[in-house]
Amino acid sequence: MTQRTHMDDFLRGRIINRLECRRAQTEVSKELGIAQSVVSRFWQRFQDDGNVSRRYSSSFPRVTMPNEDRYWQ
Numbered sequence: 001m002t003q004r005t006h007m008d009d010f011l012r013g014r015i016i017n018r019l020e021c022r023r024a025q026t027e028v029s030k031e032l033g034i035a036q037s038v039v040s041r042f043w044q045r046f047q048d049d050g051n052v053s054r055r056y057s058s059s060f061p062r063v064t065m066p067n068e069d070r071y072w073q
Contacts, residue, residue, distance in 0.1 A: 007034075012042060012052045019043050 011032070018028045025043065029036040042052045 009053060015039055015042050016046050016052060019046075
């Protein structure tokens with residue numbers, strides 16, 4: 001299993017730029033040496049938000065589900 005690394009904003013911009021020029025996702029992934037699933041995920045996020053920067057969490061992850069919270073109040 002390979003180690004995960006975070007991409008810098010410049011590389012993300014290159015991916016989106018090539019996809020906006022109507023290049024195929026598989027072609028972009030082969031050129032840049034990135035998995036096609038990563039390219040697809042960046043493109044989908046860009047189309048949804050208009051942004052591909054990393055999402056940071058401002059709080060701890062939830063331990064309980066919202067429907068479980070009703071029983072503890």
